[in-house]
Amino acid sequence: MQRVVLLLAAALLMTAQSASAQTLKTVKERGTLICGVSQGLPGFSNPDDKGNWTGLDVDLCRAIAAAIFNDPSKVKFTGLSAKDRFTALQSGEIDVLSRNSTWTLSRDSSLGLNFAGVNYYDGQGFMVRKALKVNSALELNGASVCTQTGTTTELNLADYFRAHKMKYEVTAFATADETVKAYDSGRCDVFTTDVSQLYSEKLKLANQNDHVILPEIISKEPLGPVVRHGDDQWFDIVKWTLFAMLNAEELGISKSTLDEAMKSEKPDVRRFVGTEGNYGEQLGLTKDWAARIVRHVGNYGESFERNVGTGSRLGIARGLNNLWNNGGIQYAPPIR
Amino acid sequence: MQPASIQRPISAPRASLMRDPRLRGLFYQVVLLAIVVGVGVEFALNAKANLEAQRIATGFGFLDNTAGFGVNQALIPYQESDSYGRVFLVGLLNTLLVAVLGIVFATVLGFAVGIARLSSNWLLAKLAGAYVEVIRNQPLLFQILFWYLAVLGAMPPPRQSVGIGLQPILLWLADGAGALRYLGLPNTIGDGLRFAADWIGPPMIYLNNRGMVLPEPALHAGASVVGIALIAAIVATIALRIWARRRQTATGRPFPMLAVGIALIVGLPMLAAFVAGSPFAFERPVLRGFNFSSGIRLIPELVALLIALSTYTAAFIAEIVRAGIEAVAKGQTEAAQALGLSRAQALRFVVIPQAMRVIIPPLTSQYLNLTKNSSLAVGIGYPDLFAVFAGTTLNQTGQAIEILGITMAVYLVLSLATSAAMNAYNARIALKER
Numbered sequence: 001m002q003r004v005v006l007l008l009a010a011a012l013l014m015t016a017q018s019a020s021a022q023t024l025k026t027v028k029e030r031g032t033l034i035c036g037v038s039q040g041l042p043g044f045s046n047p048d049d050k051g052n053w054t055g056l057d058v059d060l061c062r063a064i065a066a067a068i069f070n071d072p073s074k075v076k077f078t079g080l081s082a083k084d085r086f087t088a089l090q091s092g093e094i095d096v097l098s099r100n101s102t103w104t105l106s107r108d109s110s111l112g113l114n115f116a117g118v119n120y121y122d123g124q125g126f127m128v129r130k131a132l133k134v135n136s137a138l139e140l141n142g143a144s145v146c147t148q149t150g151t152t153t154e155l156n157l158a159d160y161f162r163a164h165k166m167k168y169e170v171t172a173f174a175t176a177d178e179t180v181k182a183y184d185s186g187r188c189d190v191f192t193t194d195v196s197q198l199y200s201e202k203l204k205l206a207n208q209n210d211h212v213i214l215p216e217i218i219s220k221e222p223l224g225p226v227v228r229h230g231d232d233q234w235f236d237i238v239k240w241t242l243f244a245m246l247n248a249e250e251l252g253i254s255k256s257t258l259d260e261a262m263k264s265e266k267p268d269v270r271r272f273v274g275t276e277g278n279y280g281e282q283l284g285l286t287k288d289w290a291a292r293i294v295r296h297v298g299n300y301g302e303s304f305e306r307n308v309g310t311g312s313r314l315g316i317a318r319g320l321n322n323l324w325n326n327g328g329i330q331y332a333p334p335i336r
Numbered sequence: 337m338q339p340a341s342i343q344r345p346i347s348a349p350r351a352s353l354m355r356d357p358r359l360r361g362l363f364y365q366v367v368l369l370a371i372v373v374g375v376g377v378e379f380a381l382n383a384k385a386n387l388e389a390q391r392i393a394t395g396f397g398f399l400d401n402t403a404g405f406g407v408n409q410a411l412i413p414y415q416e417s418d419s420y421g422r423v424f425l426v427g428l429l430n431t432l433l434v435a436v437l438g439i440v441f442a443t444v445l446g447f448a449v450g451i452a453r454l455s456s457n458w459l460l461a462k463l464a465g466a467y468v469e470v471i472r473n474q475p476l477l478f479q480i481l482f483w484y485l486a487v488l489g490a491m492p493p494p495r496q497s498v499g500i501g502l503q504p505i506l507l508w509l510a511d512g513a514g515a516l517r518y519l520g521l522p523n524t525i526g527d528g529l530r531f532a533a534d535w536i537g538p539p540m541i542y543l544n545n546r547g548m549v550l551p552e553p554a555l556h557a558g559a560s561v562v563g564i565a566l567i568a569a570i571v572a573t574i575a576l577r578i579w580a581r582r583r584q585t586a587t588g589r590p591f592p593m594l595a596v597g598i599a600l601i602v603g604l605p606m607l608a609a610f611v612a613g614s615p616f617a618f619e620r621p622v623l624r625g626f627n628f629s630s631g632i633r634l635i636p637e638l639v640a641l642l643i644a645l646s647t648y649t650a651a652f653i654a655e656i657v658r659a660g661i662e663a664v665a666k667g668q669t670e671a672a673q674a675l676g677l678s679r680a681q682a683l684r685f686v687v688i689p690q691a692m693r694v695i696i697p698p699l700t701s702q703y704l705n706l707t708k709n710s711s712l713a714v715g716i717g718y719p720d721l722f723a724v725f726a727g728t729t730l731n732q733t734g735q736a737i738e739i740l741g742i743t744m745a746v747y748l749v750l751s752l753a754t755s756a757a758m759n760a761y762n763a764r765i766a767l768k769e770r
Contacts, residue, residue, distance in 0.1 A: 082731070110733070110734055111392060143626045149717075150732070155404045159404070172405075187489065
C-alpha cells in the first residue's frame with residue numbers, strides 16, 4: 001500500500017523531465033544498485049540466515065553491479081510481493097526488478113515497463129496432495145485452488161478451468177507465504193504457480209513427500225528482468241548483462257577459464273572480454289564489463305546449476321533453459 | 337414588513353470597500369480557494385503528463401475490460417469473462433456484507449457484554465471484564481489470523497467433515513450405551529438410540545476446513561402463501577403497536593406487545609405453511625468429489641473475518657455501553673423504583689434511553705472502524721473491495737490513481753452514510769427540553 005501511495009506522490013510531484021531520469025548516473029552516484037527481488041523464493045531470490053541473498057534472479061542483479069562497479073556486493077535487495085513489485089519499479093524505489101516476473105503484452109505496454117529479456121523459461125503447473133490420488137490436472141473439477149494475487153497464474157488458472165469446462169474455487173492471497181501456508185493447512189486441494197516456484201515452495205511444506213506436482217504445464221511463463229520506460233541506456237545495460245551471461249556460456253567462458261580467455265586470440269572471445277573493440281563503452285560501461293560479470297558471478301550455466309539446477313536443492317533440469325545449440329531455447333544476440 | 341430605514345435607524349458612515357471586514361474576508365477566501373484549486377489542477381495535469389511520458393495507461397476505460405480472474409465469493413452472478421466494473425461491484429458487496437453483519441453481531445454482543453459487566457452476579461461481571469480486556473488488547477490482524485489459521489484451519493478436511501445435528505449425538509450416546517453389554521444387559525437402549533438416529537437421518541450442517549455448509553432452502557408450490565402470511569403478520573403487528581400505544585397514552589393500560597408480536601410473526605406463517613402443506617424443504621448437503629456439491633457454503637475467510645471483527649469491536653462497544661449506563665445518575669434508577677417500576681422496566685424505560693445519548697456518538701466511531709477494518713481481509717484472502725479491486729484489479733491493470741481514487745471515494749461514502757444514519761438516530765433520541 002505505501003508503495004502505491006509513493007507512486008501517487010511521485011506521479012503528482014515529479015516534473016516531466018525527471019521521468020526519464022538517467023538511471024546509470026543515479027546508481028553510480030549512489031554507489032549501490034537497488035534491485036527488487038522476491039520475499040524469499042529458494043533458487044531464485046532467497047536470503048540466507050546471515051542476510052546474504054542468493055539465487056538466479058539475484059545473480060542477475062549482482063552481474064549488473066559487477067559490470068558497473070566491478071563489485072557484485074554493491075547491491076541492495078528489496079523483497080517485494082507479486083502485488084507490489086511493478087509499483088515499486090514505477091515509483092523509482094528500485095532500479096531494476098528481477099523477481100520471476102512473467103513477460104506479457106499488457107505488462108510491457110500499459111504498466112510503463114520494459115522487459116529486458118528472459119532469464120528463465122517457465123510454465124504454470126499444479127501441486128496436490130498424494131492422498132487425493134489425482135494424476136492429471138483434468139481430474140481437478142470442483143477443486144479448491146490457492147494462488148497468489150496479482151499474478152498471471154491467477155488468470156491462466158481461470159482460462160484453463162474455463163477451457164475444460166471445469167468448476168473450481170480460487171482463494172487468492174497477497175503473498176507467497178500466505179498462499180503456501182493456506183495450502184499446507186488444507187484450505188485448498190491444489191496450489192498453483194509457475195513450476196519452478198512449485199519446486200521451490202515445496203521445500204517449505206511440512207511434509208514434502210506427501211505432495212506431487214502434476215504433469216500438465218498450462219501456460220508459457222517467460223520470466224525476466226524489468227526496467228522502467230524512458231531510459232533506453234539503462235534498458236540496454238540490463239538486457240546486455242543477461243546476454244553477456246548467455247554468450248559467456250556459449251563461448252565456453254566461465255569463472256575458471258576467464259584468465260585464459262583474457263589471453264585468447266579468438267576474435268569473438270576477444271570482443272567479449274574487451275581486449276578488442278569498445279563494446280562496453282558503447283553501453284556507457286567499461287571495456288571489460290563482460291569479463292567483470294563472469295569473474296564475479298559466472299556465466300548463465302554456472303548460475304543455473306548453482307541455484308536451481310540438478311546440483312542444487314531444487315534439482316530442476318535445464319530443459320528449455322538450455323542454450324539453443326544444446327537443445328534449449330536460450331539464445332543471445334552476438335556482441336559485435 | 338418595515339421599511340429599511342426604520343429597521344436600521346443609525347446607518348454607519350460609508351467606508352471604502354476594502355475596509356469592510358465581511359468583504360475583505362470573502363476576498364481572502366476566494367484567493368485561497370483559487371490557490372487550492374490551482375494546485376490541485378496542476379497536480380492532476382502533472383500526473384497525467386508524467387503517466388503519459390512513461391506510457392502508463394490512464395482513464396476509466398479499463399472498467400469495461402475483461403477481468404479474467406476468479407473470485408471465491410460473489411453475491412451477484414460473476415464469472416471470469418465479466419468486466420473489472422463487475423469485479424468492483426462484487427468486491428463492494430462483499431465489503432458491505434461483512435460490514436453490515438459485523439455491525440449487527442458486534443452491537444448485540446457488545447451490549448450484552450457491557451450490561452453483563454455491570455451485573456450484580458460476580459462471576460458474570462468478571463467474565464465480561466476478562467473478555468473486554470483480553471480481546472481489545474490484541475492486534476486485530478492477529479485475531480483474524482488466529483481464527484483463520486488456528487481455529488478454522490484446524491478443522492478436518494471435507495471428507496471427514498464434522499456434522500452438526502442430532503444424529504451424531506445419538507450415535508455417540510448409542511456407543512456409550514453399548515457399554516451396558518459388559519454388565520450382561522441387553523442393549524435395547526443402544527438399539528433404540530440407533531433406530532432414532534437412522535430415522536432422523538444425517539445432519540444438515542457440516543464444518544470442515546473449507547468452511548461451513550448449510551442446507552439450501554428449496555421452494556415448492558404454495559411457498560408464496562407463506563410469504564404473504566409473513567407480510568400480513570408484520571403489517572398487523574405494526575398496526576397493533578400503534579393502537580396499543582394510543583390506548584396506553586389514553587387509558588394507561590399496558591398491552592403485552594412483545595409476546596403478541598412474536599406470536600403473530602412466527603405463528604401466522606407457520607399456520608400458513610401447515611395449511612399449504614409444507615411448501616419448504618431443506619436440501620441436505622451431499623459430499624461429492626472434493627467437497628460438498630450442494631448446499632450453501634460459507635467460506636472460512638468470511639467466517640474468520642466476521643468472528644474476529646465482531647468480537648473485537650464488541651469489546652469496545654461493551655465499554656461504551658458501560659460508560660453510557662454509568663453516566664446516568666443513580667438517582668434516576670432510584671426514582672424509577674420509587675415510581676414502582678421493576679428493575680427491568682427501570683433499565684428499559686429510564687436508564688437505557690438516557691444512556692443512549694452518551695452511547696451513540698462513540699458507537700458511530702466503532703461502526704466506522706469496523707467497516708474500515710474489514711479491509712484487513714486482504715491478509716486471509718477474503719475477496720472484499722480492497723482485495724479484489726484495490727489489489728488484484730490494480731495489479732492487473734496498473735492504474736493506481738484511478739483505482740485508489742474510486743476505492744477512497746467508496747470508503748468515504750460508506751463512512752459518511754453510516755455517520756449520517758447514526759446522527760439522524762441521535763437527533764431523534766436526543767434529550768428534548770420541553
